[in-house]
Amino acid sequence: MFGRIGRFSVTRPWLTIVAWIVAAVALSALAPSLKSTDDQADFLPSHYESVQAGKLQERSFPQREQSAATIVFQRSDEGKLTDGDKAAVAKVAKGLQDKKYEKIKQVTADPSAVSPDGTIAIASVVAGDKDVYDEVIVDGIKTMRQDAKALLEGTSLKAGFTGTAATALDSRESSGNTDGMVMLATLVLIIVLLGVIFRSPLIALLPVLIIVLVFMVANAVIAFASDLGGLKADAGTSAILIVVLFGVGTDYILFLLFRYREQLRTGQQPKEALIEAVGRVGETIASAAGAVIVAFLALLLSTMGSMQAMGPSLAIAVAVTLVAALTLVPAVFSLLGTKAFWPSKAWQRQPKNAMAHRVGGLVSRRPGIVAAISTGLLAVLAVGVFGFKAEFDMGSSMPKDLESVKASKVLEKGFAAGETDPTLVYLKSDGGAKLDAPALAAFRASMAKTDGVGQVSEAVTNPEGNVALFNVALKYRPAEEKAISFVADTLRDKAHQSAPDGTEALVGGTTAVLADIETAVTHDYKVVFPVAGIAILIILGLLLRSVVAPLYLLLSVGLGFAATLGATVWLFQDLQGKNGLLFMLPIIVYLFVVAIGTDYNILMVARLREEVARGTSPKEAARLAVSQSTPTIGAAAIILAGTFGVLMLANNSMLQQMGFAVAFGILLTAFIMAMLLVPTITTLLGDKAWWPRRPETGQPSTAAPVTSHEPEMTAGSASR
Structure with missing residues (x-):
């Protein structure tokens, strides 16, 4: 064919x-334009609680104001704010409000929004659209930053923007194009x-x-x-x-x-x-x-919509x-x-390929030793995988000198860390009856007593009075692991248990979404990995007409996956001191290293099969296959690893982790597994590697006399 x-x-x-x-x-x-989103809530299925909470918000609070950003004020000398400073905060907020930015509903500065130690004040930027990642809103924050600098001239204050839209702006600009x-x-x-x-x-x-x-x-x-x-x-x-x-x-x-x-x-x-x-x-x-x-x-089996979208693409x-x-x-x-x-005239003569021939000779002469050393190296690197920690805080990957990151740090000195993006707790009556005010107060008091909660707002009810919303500011940053674990376990349990009879509590917001994403990713590890592995195994079996070879090929690549992830853990977590690695990294490494890296194993084992089909012995087949395939595999792997390694140039540690992990994994797959481990195991197994059927000898050439519809270009004409 x-x-x-x-x-x-x-x-x-x-x-x-x-x-x-x-x-x-x-x-x-x-072709239509591709629709893109940064909001991870859009990528979760409907049975997760955070998604149900979001749907409840759309039904009960369709006009609910969304916090796009928080402006954090402090004196230039970082001292206590004076009455004049507080008046200046209100003046700046009003000045920004009067400029009427598109899709920005209001900019407000509550006089009581001052930290307990009196050194920090905040103002809220409220969006007129539920999608605070909207480009218009993000661009509005960019303009607002410049306008705020002008309004602050002549005061003793300095200010910084943080929060969802401000972080999205910094993420976009820090990554550049x-x-x-x-x-x-x-x-x-x-x-x-x-x-x-x-x-x-x-x-x-x-x-x-x-x-x-x-x-x-x-x-x-x-x-x-x-x-x-x-x-x-x-x-x-x-x-x-x-x-x-x-x-x-x-x-x-x-x-x-x-x-x-x-x-x-x-x-x-x-x-x-x-x-x-x-x-x-x-x-x-x-x-x-x-x-x-x-x-x-x-990836279509993933519960994450982002993975489901990436897979088919x-x-x-x-x-x-x-x-x-x-x-x-x-x-x-x-x-x-x-x-x-x-x-070049190199195509006319056989290359020396001295290194490839030496590797081929080593593999054929000492298959047991080479296999043991290769396996040992991969096993040592794989140990690092046990230290893997998933990181869901995308903000942690951003440079520390960005305005949103610095403003967030200042905010945490005076307020609950979750002030800019509170967790949303909804309480709804089962039968549609109005909620009882004393019951709402008791529920709020119970939530406020929970260790880990900074403060809980008064209940805001919908027009029908059958749904109430509480803003819960956590003591942790919204995307950090402590916050995610706290919401997933303690806060949700507390909300469900404290809900009065005849009501149901739902916990939503950014932290709740991340908690559900963590659950979804854990599910994906258990489903996507084995399904992809079985599918690759079937393809290898069809190619090689063998049962044994596909098994050790997939096992070797699985070991390479563990070695790759372990090396990435050691580099970024242990040496660079990162809190964790990108939560999707295991799936990305598995798919890219196991799938794409398998290219080299397939090329090598196909060449081994071709040599065996010619009637050569297993050792000689390994020598010839390695000698002939090493230049191809080496060149392809260096280029492919280099293209993924380019991601390390991005000013974002998540992309850097992805670039290093995939590039390193591809090099491991090519130079350790494809060139050394696979041919040595095949040599050691001999004819058993091709069970149940040894490759047939004397494969005919696929070439036949050419009847061309174009003028024939011969070697002689090409050189003229």
């Missing part, structure tokens, strides 16, 4: 290329590395141009799929999508080009060599892409890349023939 696909693309290159260009332009022009930075750095990295590997400007540039075309098609298909399926794209998906497309796309192109060059060195004509290369590695590329696709689709991107690798890439290179390698 893959030989036929290669033949069509190679003999009809212009038809294939024009079809791709037309598809890219048409789809990009017609992350997508653009990732795209540029990725392009430069790929071009430079391809240029060094092939010493050809065409091969350095062509894959990038091909992948840009694939990126256009993939983005459009994702937009159509999201529109039809009602999926929301998480705000961070675009940067990951860029890395996946360029990283995986370059991998598949390298798999094909290395095999193409190998066939040319046997004396085949360029078109025949290209068809042979597609036929030989087409199944390997398809299997590798299939493993990645099913792993990403396993990345799966579509990889599927489009697979089609391009089997059609567009052969078509482009069939037009160029050996001119693609100009000015």
